[in-house]
Amino acid sequence: MKETEELFKDIEAREPAMMDTWRKLVDRDCGPDNKDGVDAVGKEAAAFLENAGFSVHFHTYEKAGNMLVAEYGDMMKPFIILTGHMDTVFMKGTAKERPFHVDGNRVTGPGALDMKGGMTILLHVAKLLTENGYDRYPIKIILAGDEETGHTNSGAAEDYLKEARGGVMGFNMETGFLDNRIVIERKGVAQYLFHSHGVGAHAGNNPEDGRSAVKELCHKVLDIEALTDRDKGTNVNVGVISGGTVANAIPEDASCKVDVRFRTEEESDRVEKAFEDIARRVYIDGVTTTCRRLVRVSAMERLPGSEKLFERAQAIAASHGLPAMKAAAVGGGSDSAYLTKAGIPTLCALGVKGEFNHTVREWAAKDSLVERAKLLTALLTEI
Structure with a gap:
């Protein structure tokens, strides 16, 4: 396994490929009225992860986007959970009306921030690590297809809890904050x-x-x-x-x-x-x-283990010259709630940084793509 700083160079070299993935994800409608679109993203993500050495299965639902679960390593051992969601809040036709666009450091398009950027980081970091013989922990990836509707029309909430059993820590690639807050508690x-x-x-x-x-x-x-x-x-x-x-x-x-x-x-x-x-x-x-x-x-309740996990993450980030982070409690919900409900220490909001989720003003900072990919890589290799 390469040293972390060497992996950082690989991440920088992969930026064009990451940008291409980000574009493809944003330019596909994945709203609450488009199960087919969400499921198509799931199939593409499954192919990407299988190529990286993961085994993949789905929890399927009649009236909501399916949930992807990918596993790497011996899942009988304590494993790390990487999670996020594939759906957005935007209706059919939005991707055509407002496609992926880069203007300086601003990336726009439906779900560019929430959370196609975070999903891009998750996929590429997972592939980078497996290609380099990662064996620190087994990894389980959970990507929901109906997070934005609160799993109202599926059994995803229960499936999350089942899949989380055996996890030792969780990292959610949800929307990042411009002031570098990392979420350890959500209402x-x-x-x-x-x-x-x-x-x-x-x-x-x-x-x-x-x-x-x-x-x-x-x-x-x-x-x-x-x-x-x-x-x-x-x-x-x-x-x-x-x-x-x-x-x-x-x-x-x-x-x-x-x-x-x-x-x-x-x-x-x-x-x-x-x-x-x-x-x-x-x-x-x-x-x-x-x-x-x-x-x-459910609420992402603050766990003592999440506070300790953040402290360790903060130290790792500082050791590599990555921006200082702040532990935060926020009002918006996420699927991290199901991890903390299972007693798993979890850090949330590790995705690309930006503003104005769920609106036409939504934008993500382009330079945070590589920055947050480095952060996730450092956490997984050193925590």
Whole structure:
């Protein structure tokens, strides 16, 4: 096995090939409406990894992109997990409208930052190491096909936990931050739909016959948001509300969508139980309310092992002159949650750095491709 600094030179030499992979990944639609596109990326990644000496299998799903799992080495021994996702938030046609583009140090295109750049690093570093006889740890790669939808239409969450068993540490190639934060804690996210149904009536002729679903829901919105507990890191936000049809009618129906961010499973359970109570509560006689969970991603809880892993990573980066990093807790969720749920120390946000995920302004820093490939290589060879 070459010394780390020698491997760094190989990474620099591979930059054109990495840029080509990045371009191909970005220029394929992989949104929530395009299972075929996600699965095509999975097949291409499988071929790439098989060529690098990995064995590959898939968890397949009817209504969501499949999950790729690639293994290298003796998986009966404690292994390292490299993970990320193949899907984006952008709908069909976006890749044609806004293809991969490089302008100076800015790389744009759907998913260039979140997270086709990180996936590119993962693939090429894995190949570099196996070509050089890497044997420090067995490696398991997990690439989800429906991370952006929270695995709502698949069994990927359960499959993640199954595949993670036996892992000793995890590295998620999610979106990197320009200020070099490395994530060791993420809030979980859940979203819910409340729907109130009352009795419609004419607001002028017989308003007394009506039972306003809007009025009922307004009472409930206050109850819902009162569940926020900032000291515990829990935020409850009613982000969308709708109801009624015209101003001169007592509204028969009203609904709202609620976003919940939480640090612990205990807090998530507290809020969900309270939502059930709020739905049953009646302020306006004759109005009924239902509450339905739409999506839930577990929290990436802070583990003592993750803090120690970060300290070791920081020391390794410093020894090679790579930029200093900062351990961070952030509000956005990721599949790292399933690794920490399995008790595996994990570092997240190791992918290319940039800004504005999930928007047309999304961009990634071109020079971070090689920088972060070097970082991952150093971690895997020295940690």
